[in-house]
Amino acid sequence: MTNSKKNRIKDKLFEYFGIACTFFGLVMLAIFIGNILIDGLTRIDLDFLQNLPSRKPEKSGILTAWTGSLWILCFTTLIAFPLGVAAGIYLEEYGKKSSLSSLLEVNISNLAGVPSIIYGLLGLEIFVRVFSLGNSILAGAFTLALLILPIIIVATREAIRAVPPSIRAASYGLGASKWQTVWHQVLPASMGGIFTGVILAISRAVGETAPLIVVGALAYVPFTPSSPMDEFTVMPIQIFNWVSRPLHGFTINAAAAIIILLLITFIMNGIAVYLRNKWQKKISW
């Protein structure tokens, strides 16, 4: 065999190896989701969604968990969305090249690398104790909002950066002030990108477990929350709780709850990808 033939075979072999590696993770995920579906799919019915947690696995439901997740999701969004977008606007449109903004930039990329459980410790000390919110939905939502803030800021900045300067120049040329330009031109043009980022950030928050455990979300809550100051549990914590129990019935419950959590996550990610594609097509400057 000549050298060049050998090289070509090596090249081809690596191509197959590359395909195999690319699919390895996805196949593992598929096996896993298949497993979960087999375990949990038959467990999902209306009662499972409507029942309170119970000591008997077949009577337990995820009512408190999904309502808790919904509360957390709403409040986290309410807090993080305006904060993150405003910060993104500031960094991209106002504070360029100031020493404050370079500090902000380094700081934000550092925050993005802080483990989520550390945010839990922050929330436990600041929101639960200093602000004395207790183990409430509000304390959890504030903690998660800080956690996803860097994601929203980065997404906002990228979306704003994609708006060409000519749009701003035209707006200024017509006599608009800076804020009018931002509010009426830049923001509408970048909304697609911003929403994509926000949805991805929220979907991350929905799946987050560790910081909420630290903040004191309970594994067992026998009622659905009725105000933001109530104690709460969320889907991932309910799953964690069921996984840690030896009884087989609870494992099946966990699988069923995972199906629902995954469904929520995938739908949100799907919407984000759809939005991104739609906006990319629609706006071509």
Added chain:
Amino acid sequence: MKKRRLEYFIELILKACAVVTILTTIGIIWVLLSESLTFFKEVSIKDFLTDTEWTPLFAKKHFGILPLISGTLLTTFIAVCVALPLGLVIAIYLSQYAPKRFRKIIKPLLEVLAAVPTVVYGFFALMVVTPFLQNLIPNMAGFNALSAGIVMGIMIIPFVSSLSEDALQAVPKSLKNAAYGLGSTRFQTSFRVMVPAASSGIIVSVILAFSRAIGETMIVAIAAGQQPRLTANPLVPIETITAYIVQVAKGDVPHGTLEYRTIFAAGITLFVFTFILNNISFWIRKKYREQYD
């Protein structure tokens, strides 16, 4: 005049929102420092760093962080051993071999791996991977570092692959074309030209993967066990820093006690690790960014 004041006011509000991120950092550092300083008044730093036992919840208390660190590093090491080769090969394949259309479909699919909540991966490790591995390795414990590490590795594959791919894409086309022009195959071009040229970016992706794996919590809390021990054996139950924090937070440890403060001491250790790794990666990125421009 009124308008100008309004503009100024709006800018001030936007600035305040941006400053929240700085307050967050200050908050994190203040919380970790103040609680762990009180902790270190009762436990000497020397004991903390050299004692080989971590039993703060038992009657006979030891406060040596080493077992937790070894547990963390063990799972992290296994995870990186899984994610690095796979992620790198995927990055090379996608950037040098794969047709454009295939890449467009497969990249969002790979991102799904990172979007799955970690508690779900924990379930996967405990209920699927551990029983499977127990068939192959009969004396493996139900909780162990190996399954947790492997699953964590699968989770961070897209992390390594997308960062490495970015690094490979950033290599100037001329280098690649020169290699092809000299008659190299794609394999030779990839490994003798592209990977060395993109090495700094690839190293950054590995460091960030490390930092990510060190801070990962739920997979290890579910599947790796709650027994802090100083060992490199991946088949026995261990405990990581993050899993310890969860274990304590889950229980009912009253505020203000020494046990309560241990989670902040553990937290600051974790924070220091990830902070150093993240900053090394920033430094590398900055230093080697414009090498080819």
